Amino acid sequence: MLLSTSFAARVTRSAAVVALATAMVVPMLSVGAQDTQTDRSFSWSGTIPAGKRILIKNINGGVEVERSTSGRVEVTAEKKWRKGDPSWVRIEQKKIGDEVLICGLWGDNARCDENGIHSNSNNNNNNRNNDVNVHFVVRVPDGVKVDISTVNGGLEVTGVTTEVRASTVNGSITAKSAGGPVRASTVNGSVNVSMGSIGSADDLEYETVNGSVTISLPANFGAQLELSTVNGHVSTDFPITVSGSLSSRRIRGTVGDGKTRLRASTVNGSVNLRKN
Numbered sequence: 001m002l003l004s005t006s007f008a009a010r011v012t013r014s015a016a017v018v019a020l021a022t023a024m025v026v027p028m029l030s031v032g033a034q035d036t037q038t039d040r041s042f043s044w045s046g047t048i049p050a051g052k053r054i055l056i057k058n059i060n061g062g063v064e065v066e067r068s069t070s071g072r073v074e075v076t077a078e079k080k081w082r083k084g085d086p087s088w089v090r091i092e093q094k095k096i097g098d099e100v101l102i103c104g105l106w107g108d109n110a111r112c113d114e115n116g117i118h119s120n121s122n123n124n125n126n127n128r129n130n131d132v133n134v135h136f137v138v139r140v141p142d143g144v145k146v147d148i149s150t151v152n153g154g155l156e157v158t159g160v161t162t163e164v165r166a167s168t169v170n171g172s173i174t175a176k177s178a179g180g181p182v183r184a185s186t187v188n189g190s191v192n193v194s195m196g197s198i199g200s201a202d203d204l205e206y207e208t209v210n211g212s213v214t215i216s217l218p219a220n221f222g223a224q225l226e227l228s229t230v231n232g233h234v235s236t237d238f239p240i241t242v243s244g245s246l247s248s249r250r251i252r253g254t255v256g257d258g259k260t261r262l263r264a265s266t267v268n269g270s271v272n273l274r275k276n
Helices: 121-127
Strands: 007-009 037-046 053-057 063-067 073-081 089-096 099-106 111-113 116-118 133-140 145-149 155-160 164-167 173-177 182-185 191-195 203-207 213-217 223-228 234-236 240-242 250-255 260-265 271-275
Touching (some): 053 073, 099 111, 223 271, 234 250
Parallel strands (some): 053 099, 063 133, 191 213
Antiparallel strands (some): 007 234, 037 073
16 A cells, blocks of 8 residues: 555544653753853864764763864863762773774763763762763764764754764754764654665664654655654655555555665654655
């Protein structure tokens, strides 16, 4: 069955609220303007070859990525706190081959690698009493890949030209690339991604629990799709050949050549597939 463009299946939101238990490493605390202290002492600048990554791993705080005009990768970090101990939070930078990893680490025993931040249970308990927030600003030249993650904070990526990976737990994600592909996931927040190309990606996945998912793709996009929501609606600008029965909350089918697999899901929110 061919599903026409601008298909929209709307569903009345359920009155029941989905309970979510999220394991949080540190609390997200509001910061009063009069009491806030700030440390902007961390900065790093260097070259990363095109096709290689800058990786930013954080726990409490967001990450912004924008285009660099210097031809170099430039990273700054800003600590903010009211009653925490900023010396207990350190920022480390290391090279992994031609790639660079920069991490915000809470506690002496915390460590970081390209898979994320690792710390023991004693560190986690101490983290809950520390309100230090670390906010990264990253500038990347054309061709450098971006891999960013945090636990408590939003992620925003603009002005890049190649692959992006972005993940958080408590926060929304906006990630736009003139190239691609872009992959993103959160738990509490919306996902809004846009890409000029999916390249040779085999799989693309976007998910949240509390929030909407909006994906903008080039007009020649092709994939096997699985779009689903529990409380919300699903819509697409692309004509889809539907597989199986058509549900108001779920679409399975094929767009174009179907060479890539794309999955997008939420519980409380809409799922929207848009043409650039």
